[in-house]
Amino acid sequence: MRRSFKSKIVYLLLTVAFMFPFVIHAATFKPSMSCPTTANPGDTVSCKITATIDDSITGIQAIFDIGGTSFVGFEKGKMNFYSAEKEGFAAGETSGIAAVVGSTNVTIGTLKVKLPDGVSGTYTVKLKEIAATDKDYNTINASDVTQKITAKVKSNDSSLKSLSVEGMTLGPTFSSGILEYKLMETDKASIVIKAEANDAGASISGAGTVNLKYGDNTLNVVVTSETGTKTTYVIKVHRTDTRDTVNTLKALSVKDYTIAPDFKPETKTYTLTVEPTVTKVTLQAELTSDKSSFVKGQGPRTVSLKYGKNAVTVKVKAENEKENTYTINITRTDDRDSNNNLTSLTISDGYINFDKGTTSYTVNVPSNVTEITVSAEAESSKAKISGLGTKKLKEGSNKIEISVKAENESVKKYTLNVVRGKTGETVPEQNETTDTNQTTPSTPTEYLKSVIIKNHDFDFDPNIFNYNITLGEGEDKLDFLYQAAEGYTVSVEGNENLKNGSVVKLIVKNGEDEREYTFKIKVEEKEESSNLLFYIAGGLLGLVIIGLILAAVTKKKPTPDEVVSQKYVDEGPQSFHNDKVYVDGVASSQVTGSMISQVETPNSLSDMGPTPEPTPVAPEPTPVAPEPTPVVEPAPVVEPAPVVEPAPVAPAPVAPAPVETVPAVDVPEMEPLPINGPVTSEVAGDFTPNPEVNLQPSGIVDNTQSFTMSEPTGLNDIQQ
Numbered sequence: 001m002r003r004s005f006k007s008k009i010v011y012l013l014l015t016v017a018f019m020f021p022f023v024i025h026a027a028t029f030k031p032s033m034s035c036p037t038t039a040n041p042g043d044t045v046s047c048k049i050t051a052t053i054d055d056s057i058t059g060i061q062a063i064f065d066i067g068g069t070s071f072v073g074f075e076k077g078k079m080n081f082y083s084a085e086k087e088g089f090a091a092g093e094t095s096g097i098a099a100v101v102g103s104t105n106v107t108i109g110t111l112k113v114k115l116p117d118g119v120s121g122t123y124t125v126k127l128k129e130i131a132a133t134d135k136d137y138n139t140i141n142a143s144d145v146t147q148k149i150t151a152k153v154k155s156n157d158s159s160l161k162s163l164s165v166e167g168m169t170l171g172p173t174f175s176s177g178i179l180e181y182k183l184m185e186t187d188k189a190s191i192v193i194k195a196e197a198n199d200a201g202a203s204i205s206g207a208g209t210v211n212l213k214y215g216d217n218t219l220n221v222v223v224t225s226e227t228g229t230k231t232t233y234v235i236k237v238h239r240t241d242t243r244d245t246v247n248t249l250k251a252l253s254v255k256d257y258t259i260a261p262d263f264k265p266e267t268k269t270y271t272l273t274v275e276p277t278v279t280k281v282t283l284q285a286e287l288t289s290d291k292s293s294f295v296k297g298q299g300p301r302t303v304s305l306k307y308g309k310n311a312v313t314v315k316v317k318a319e320n321e322k323e324n325t326y327t328i329n330i331t332r333t334d335d336r337d338s339n340n341n342l343t344s345l346t347i348s349d350g351y352i353n354f355d356k357g358t359t360s361y362t363v364n365v366p367s368n369v370t371e372i373t374v375s376a377e378a379e380s381s382k383a384k385i386s387g388l389g390t391k392k393l394k395e396g397s398n399k400i401e402i403s404v405k406a407e408n409e410s411v412k413k414y415t416l417n418v419v420r421g422k423t424g425e426t427v428p429e430q431n432e433t434t435d436t437n438q439t440t441p442s443t444p445t446e447y448l449k450s451v452i453i454k455n456h457d458f459d460f461d462p463n464i465f466n467y468n469i470t471l472g473e474g475e476d477k478l479d480f481l482y483q484a485a486e487g488y489t490v491s492v493e494g495n496e497n498l499k500n501g502s503v504v505k506l507i508v509k510n511g512e513d514e515r516e517y518t519f520k521i522k523v524e525e526k527e528e529s530s531n532l533l534f535y536i537a538g539g540l541l542g543l544v545i546i547g548l549i550l551a552a553v554t555k556k557k558p559t560p561d562e563v564v565s566q567k568y569v570d571e572g573p574q575s576f577h578n579d580k581v582y583v584d585g586v587a588s589s590q591v592t593g594s595m596i597s598q599v600e601t602p603n604s605l606s607d608m609g610p611t612p613e614p615t616p617v618a619p620e621p622t623p624v625a626p627e628p629t630p631v632v633e634p635a636p637v638v639e640p641a642p643v644v645e646p647a648p649v650a651p652a653p654v655a656p657a658p659v660e661t662v663p664a665v666d667v668p669e670m671e672p673l674p675i676n677g678p679v680t681s682e683v684a685g686d687f688t689p690n691p692e693v694n695l696q697p698s699g700i701v702d703n704t705q706s707f708t709m710s711e712p713t714g715l716n717d718i719q720q
Contacts (some may be wrong), residue, residue, distance in 0.1 A: 005158045013419035028054040028104075029132040029140045031062070033111075035125055035147040035183055042117035045149055047125055049108045056134040059092030060108060066127035069149075079106070080205065086099035115151045157199035163221065163233055166192035170235070183237040188212060193221060193235065201226040215242035246289035247318035252326055254435065255282040259328055270328045276335045281302050283328070284315060291319040307334035334585075339380035340406035344415060348373040353417075360415045360503075362465065362516050367421040369393060374400060376414065382407040393420045397514035414613065417516060447485055447515045454479035465515065470522045471498060476506055478519065499523060543624065606709045 032494070035047035049059060064087060071086040081091040089109065093100045103573070115123060130142040159176045166193065170181040176198065182192070195207040206221040221233040248265040259270040259541065274281065282302045286296070294300075298315035314326045341356040349372050350363040365372065373390045389404035391518050400416040451460040456469055456478070469478065478500050484490045485508075493505040502521040507514065 012461075027134045027140050029055050029057055029142060030127070030140050031059075031108075031127065031130050033125070033127055033145045034149055035149050037148065038150045038152065039115055041119050041151045041153050043151070044114045045069075045113055047111045047113070047147060049111060049127065049145075051106055051132075051515040053098055053132070054594045055096050055104070055105055056136070057097050057132050057140075058094055059086065059090070059133040060097070060137055061090040061129075061131055062127045063088040063129040065124075065128055065600075066113050067122050067124045067126065068109075068121075069113035070114055070126065072114050074112070075110040077101070077107045077109045079108075084109070085530050092133070100440065105338055106385050115149065118153060120152045122148055124148050155199040155201050156225050156227045156229055157197075158223045158225035158229045159198045159200055160204075160223055160233060161198045162232075164194045164196065165235065178235045179232065183235060185238045185240055186212070187240045189239075191237065191249060193219065195221050195223075195233070197223050199225065202379075212237065212239040212306070214239050219595055223424075223438070231258055241320055241479065243321075244289055244291040244319035245322065247284055247292050247316045247322055247324040248288045249314065249316060249326060251284070251286040252289045252314060252328075253284045253327065254330070255284055268324075268326055270326075272328060273303065273331045273333065276307070276333045278305060278332060281330060283311075284314065285314050285326075287316060289318070293317050294322060305330060305332040306705070307332050307336065317512065334408055336406070336408035338406050338408045338410055339378075340383055340404040340410050340412040341379040341415060342378045342385070342402075342404055343377050345374075345402065345416075347375070347416070347418070350418065359413065360417070362417045362518065363421045364420065364421065365393070366463065367395065367423045369420060372418060374402065376402055376404075378404055380406065380468060391418075393418060394512075395420050395422050396512055397516075417514075419515065420469060445486060448490070448506070448517065449483040449485055450480040451506070451517070453519075467517070467519045468522060469519045479505070482506065484508060596663070612634070621644045668697045 019339060031049070031053065033047050033049050036045050039045050042049045049062075055062075063094040074084050074086070074089065075092075076084055079091045079093055079097050079102075081089060083090045091097075091108065091478040097106060098104045103595050111125070125147045127145040130145065132140045132142070134140065141678060145683075160174075161176065162397060163174045163181070164170065165183060168186070170183065172178060172181065176183070190209055190211045192209050195204050197204055203224045204221065205224075206219065210219055215238065219237065221235065221599055223231045223233070229456055250265065251265075252263045252270070253259065254272055257272055258276065259272050261267065261270065263270070270279075279301055283300050284292070285300045293316070295315035295317050298313060300314075303310070303312050308331065310332065312328045312330055314328075316324045316326075318324075342354070343356065345352055345354045345361075347368045349363045352362075354359050371390055371392050373583060374388050376385055378385055383640060384405045385402065386405070387400065391398070396419065399421060402414040402416070404412045404414070406412075420433040424707045447462075448462050453469065455472065455475070458467060458469070460467075468563060477495050478498070480492060480495075482490055488508050488510045491507045491509075493507060495504045498504070498521045500521065500523045504519040504521065504589050506517040506519075508517070509515075
């Protein structure tokens with residue numbers, strides 16, 4: 001194959017030579033090759049082949065001699081190649097290689113060879129039989145180009161050949177296999193460590209001059225082999241510390257103030273309270289030892305105070321570098337307003353049922369609402385509100401955060417989740433009296449298909465986002481069973497330790513699209529409250545019954561004149577023909593107009609028809625015999641006591657008040673009285689007017705309602 005390639009090159013050059021006159025001229029052609037000088041056994045190395053030429057060079061060729069390595073490949077340069085094989089290459093451009101490449105310093109290509117595995121040695125890579133042609137078809141020969149590559153198997157040896165400390169003795173005596181040593185105590189500030197590796201290719205760190213700190217020092221000498229393995233040799237040495245150890249204060253105070261407790265060097269913590277107007281204080285401190293010092297920035301100084309607690313420190317460093325800290329906790333009284341509540345929170349589209357204690361709200365708006373204006377007012381005039389103004393809305397969920405910062409810097413955040421409907425959706429008007437059961441027009445299958453809560457019967461609608469749930473006794477969480485629409489996930493928030501006012505949220509998400517279903521919790525009142533109300537109602541009912549009984553017992557009895565007047569009305573004038581009548585054994589005066597009920601009667605007694613016989617009054621078991629008494633003037637008319645209507649009380653029935661029975665009285669006959677005009681009755685009760693009766697004794701006072709009573713059968717009926 002090599003002969004065939006050489007034959008091609010020779011044939012090409014001879015043909016060119018015989019076709020044109022052979023003229024030697026000073027064309028420029030200087031080839032070169034660069035390879036790494038060292039490599040590991042088995043490495044693949046790259047040798048870059050370049051040449052310096054002039055504009056006349058049109059062709060270049062060379063043969064590879066890779067002496068003991070393996071051919072991996074040849075990466076071509078930018079020129080045109082007639083051949084590029086493991087034996088060599090031939091390339092050319094009729095217009096000139098420099099013109100095509102754009103430079104007279106050209107990269108012909110890169111030769112890659114692999115070194116033998118696990119073998120150390122030197123390998124020679126050579127370019128030979130190098131030649132070039134120019135535009136006049138002249139041949140320019142060049143000398144062979146040679147590169148040597150040395151391969152060495154790397155050593156794994158990371159041991160020391162020797163280790164010592166200048167002027168000091170190691171213990172134990174050094175041995176390559178012993179890794180830890182000690183030196184005698186010293187007061188030197190530094191020592192010199194000497195070390196030599198067993199392998200010349202290994203590297204050493206940690207040797208040379210090493211500074212010592214006071215006290216214990218651990219020094220490491222690290223040996224790294226050619227392959228990267230490491231071995232660490234340790235030398236320990238103690239440097240004697242003769243420095244002062246005092247790091248206390250002799251005095252500590254705050255200018256113009258008294259700290260508590262009183263200062264003592266061994267007491268490290270103190271307190272002080274200042275007025276709200278004090279913004280700075282000056283610390284004063286004095287060191288116990290002149291060899292100690294204050295830590296930078298921690299000595300006597302003026303410090304600024306924020307409201308509340310300020311931990312101010314003073315730090316003392318002894319000569320031996322050990323520090324001691326004193327702390328004064330200075331409290332600046334904070335009289336600033338801490339109110340960070342809102343009194344109102346509104347948006348230009350949509351309704352918020354605002355409560356200052358509720359910090360999270362969800363509002364649904366139609367798809368045509370592309371922006372809203374958020375407005376709010378703070379309870380305190382000293383609070384500052386941020387997050388207000390006009391907000392752009394994207395379809396789906398839009399989170400808006402409003403922060404209220406009180407004068408004392410405390411912050412409360414209110415969050416609005418404004419859900420803008422998708423294009424084509426229509427949101428019904430929201431009820432401004434409640435924030436529950438608000439709806440967003442959404443296809444039910446877009447978010448949640450169904451929701452069931454164990455032990456709770458409620459109607460779920462995918463378009464209704466707010467619900468009220470009443471917990472039963474002993475219930476402190478909701479047991480949900482739900483089905484989300486395809487592509488949506490559901491998370492539950494706030495479903496633990498539920499109480500009155502708790503809010504449980506089902507958050508349904510698909511990427512940035514989010515819907516929130518809220519369940520506001522109400523806890524069922526305990527039975528004891530109902531029992532208490534029952535006892536109160538029963539007590540009130542008892543009081544009403546007692547009042548009714550007392551009213552009935554103390555009801556005023558009718559006077560004799562009132563009884564006679566009633567009898568006159570009931571039985572007619574023919575029943576009164578004597579000068580006196582007796583009621584309850586007491587003689588009454590002759591009936592006058594003032595004692596007779598005002599009832600319309602006929603103008604004459606004859607108009608009333610036949611006079612009925614008096615109905616005998618059945619005597620009571622123990623009748624009272626009337627005693628004659630002198631005629632007395634009729635008693636003045638007394639208004640009857642008002643009848644108290646019992647209040648309707650359920651369910652206990654009210655027993656009727658006992659009615660006192662009036663003993664029967666024999667009424668003697670009386671002469672008929674002339675009657676002309678209406679008569680006034682003072683007997684209370686149900687009645688109906690009777691136009692056929694016109695009783696009007698002269699001189700009566702008309703001060704009660706006219707009525708007609710049914711005819712009584714005895715004094716008992718008259719009393720009732």
